[in-house]
Amino acid sequence: MLWRVRTTLPDRPGALAVLAEHCGRAGVNILGLQIFPGIEAVTDELVLSTPAGWGASGTAHLVERAGGRNVVVQPCTEAALGDQPTRYVQAARTILASPMSFPEVLAVLFDAEADPVDPDGPPQDVMELTVGGVQVQVRRTAAFTATEHARGSALADLVSDVLQRTRTDSAIAVSPGRRLGGGTTPEHVVDGDSISAVVDGVVVGLATVQASLADDPAARPVVLRVDPAWQRRGIGTRLLVDVARLAHSRGAQEIVLTTRSDNQAVLPMVLAAGMRGRIRLAGDVLTVRVPVRDLRPLPAA
Incomplete structure (x- = not known):
């Protein structure tokens, strides 16, 4: 059985040798070692191979008897032995x-x-x-x-x-009044909890503030989409700013954007809008939470 072990050892000569001696007597083989130096103590990460029947608690007790403190033991695979x-x-x-x-x-x-x-x-x-x-x-x-x-x-x-x-x-960061190809400036229309980017009467982008989260009433999810033909022109950035202000006017303290983990546009868009947030990646879902409490509320239509 392979175990990844983290422990703090006294920073004195021979501390690691004592641990190696205890492992040897118990038939435990040290296969890998990383050393993280500190001022008063040293943190060591070891990959140990134990005899059949050993568990996490027995492995932890072995290290503790050798002088280890703050011992954390987790099972691992041979991948832990990689360089x-x-x-x-x-x-x-x-x-x-x-x-x-x-x-x-x-x-x-x-x-x-x-x-x-x-x-x-x-x-x-x-x-x-x-x-x-x-x-x-x-x-x-x-x-x-x-x-x-x-x-x-x-x-x-x-x-x-x-x-x-x-x-x-x-060039994703553009001013709100930037004119697009063909001399067209998108019109931004507020309708209830939605904001549309309209070009020549056609909606090319839409951002909507949704109902508050059940477990977090101060957070409002936001859905934002831009027609692929009109992306990378600053429309999404402008919609994000406006929908964040609209969410604030609806009493939100932060907005929540959820998208695919491989969406390469969302983080640059948030940064281009001059916003700060917290990102979380869970499986194939990327979530960005952006505080809006300091934004100027967007007047309702």
């Missing part, structure tokens, strides 16, 4: 190809979860990073080390740079 620098290079390549995959890649890289867990379960440590103006959180039972925070921040900076280039290259 760590290689994993980070592969993660960077994945993020460069698809910046929206950042939360999921980050969670896999740090053996964490991108979604909140059962509040009645064991307490979890949280790593919070900012990508542009969007907050990304991952969490796990084992505390994140300073080294891992630094690695996560470096990846977040990478994503921010990619998104900034995407934003600049696509």
Whole structure:
């Protein structure tokens, strides 16, 4: 059985040797080791191969008897033995190809979860990073080390740079009065809880404020669509700003955008609108929550 073990050892000579001796006597093989240095203590991550019949508690007791503190034991596979620098290079390549995959890649890289867990379960440590103006959180039972925070921040900076280039290259941020091809300026029409972008009498974009969430009355879901033929012209950005103001006028504190995980437009659109938010990726669903309480409410039609 393979186990991934996190433990804090005293920062003194021979501490790791004592752990290795205890493992050897118990017939436990140390197959992998990462060391995260600290000022007063050192965090070690080990991959242990235990004899048949061993469980998580027995493995934890072994490490504790060797002087380990804050021991966290989780089952793992042979994938845990992969070369760590290689994993980070592969993660960077994945993020460069698809910046929206950042939360999921980050969670896999740090053996964490991108979604909140059962509040009645064991307490979890949280790593919070900012990508542009969007907050990304991952969490796990084992505390994140300073080294891992630094690695996560470096990846977040990478994503921010990619998104900034995407934003600049696509020229998605335009002023509300920018004229489109053919000399046409879209008209934005408010009708109840919806805002339409209309060009020559044809609706080319629509944003709608939906009913409040049952578990969060201050949050209002928003549905926003732009005709594919009219995308990348700033229409979605303008609609997002207006629908956020409309939601505020309806009493919302934040809006919630939900889309596919492979939608490459939503995050640049949020950033182009000058907004900040929190992103969560769960399976194939991407959710962005954007506070609107500081926006000027949009007058009703």
